[in-house]
Amino acid sequence: xxRHKYTLPDLPYDYNAPEPVISAAIMHLHHAKHHAAYVNxxxxxxxxxxxxxxxxxxxxxxxxxxxxxFNAGGHANHSMFWQNLIPVKAARGQPHGRLLELIERDFGxxxxxxxxxxxxxxxxxxxGWAWLTVDPKTSKLAIGSTQNQxxxxxxxxxxxxxxxxxxxxxxxxxxxxxxxxxxxxxxNWDDVSDRLATAVVTK
Numbered sequence: 282x283x284r285h286k287y288t289l290p291d292l293p294y295d296y297n298a299p300e301p302v303i304s305a306a307i308m309h310l311h312h313a314k315h316h317a318a319y320v321n322x323x324x325x326x327x328x329x330x331x332x333x334x335x336x337x338x339x340x341x342x343x344x345x346x347x348x349x350x351f352n353a354g355g356h357a358n359h360s361m362f363w364q365n366l367i368p369v370k371a372a373r374g375q376p377h378g379r380l381l382e383l384i385e386r387d388f389g390x391x392x393x394x395x396x397x398x399x400x401x402x403x404x405x406x407x408x409g410w411a412w413l414t415v416d417p418k419t420s421k422l423a424i425g426s427t428q429n430q431x432x433x434x435x436x437x438x439x440x441x442x443x444x445x446x447x448x449x450x451x452x453x454x455x456x457x458x459x460x461x462x463x464x465x466x467x468x469n470w471d472d473v474s475d476r477l478a479t480a481v482v483t484k
Contacts, residue, residue: 284327289313289320290360298368302463304452312363315447319355319430326352354430358410362443367469376470380439380477383415387422394424395465401426402442402461413440413473420481437480439473 292312297305326348333341375391376384388394394413401424402411409428414436415421425433432438442464449460 287320287323289317292363294368299467302467307451316359319352323352364472366467372467380474383422398424399461402444403458408445411442412438414438415480417480439476
C-alpha cells in the first residue's frame with residue numbers, strides 16, 4: 282500500500298508580509314529550512330517505522346516513535362503558526378465576538394490575557410511554545426506551554442507562539458521579550474476565532 286507523504290504547506294502570504302515584526306530572512310529560514318526539515322524527517326521516520334515493524338524490532342520502533350512524535354509535532358505546530366500570523370497591512374489589534382467574550386470571561390480582560398500569555402512565552406526555559414487552548418467540553422480557555430515540539434493533551438490549540446531561537450534570533454538576538462511584545466501586531470485573530478468555532482460547537 283502506498284503510504285501518505287507529508288508535505289510542506291505554502292505560506293498564506295509572502296515571506297516579507299510580516300515585516301518589520303518578523304523579517305523576510307527569518308520567515309524564509311523558518312519555513313523553507315526548519316519546517317521543511319520537520320516534514321522531511323517525519324516522512325523518513327514513517328518509512329523507518331514501517332521497516333522496523335516488518336522486522337519486529339521493538340527497541341528500534343520505540344526510538345523511531347520518539348522521532349515521529351517530535352517531527353510530527355514540529356510539522357503540526359508550524360502549520361498552525363503560519364495561519365496564526367497575518368501580514369502587517371491586514372492586521373487588526375485584538376479579537377472580537379465570541380473569542381473576545383471568552384477571553385474577558387476567563388482572563389478578566391484582553392490586556393490581562395495578553396500579559397499572562399506574554400509572561401508564559403518569555404519564561405519558557407530553552408525551546409518550546411506558548412499556547413492559548415480551549416477545552417472543547419467546557420469551552421474554558423487556558424494558557425499553557427510545552428517544551429520542544431510537544432502539544433497539550435486534551436486541549437484544542439487556538440494560538441501558538443514559537444519561542445525557539447530560530448523563530449527570532451536573526452532579528453531580536455537573545456531579547457525574547459522584544460519578539461513576544463512585537464508579535465501581537467500580526468496575530469490573525471480571525472484564524473484564532475475560526476479554530477474556536479470549530480473546537481466548541483455552541484449548544
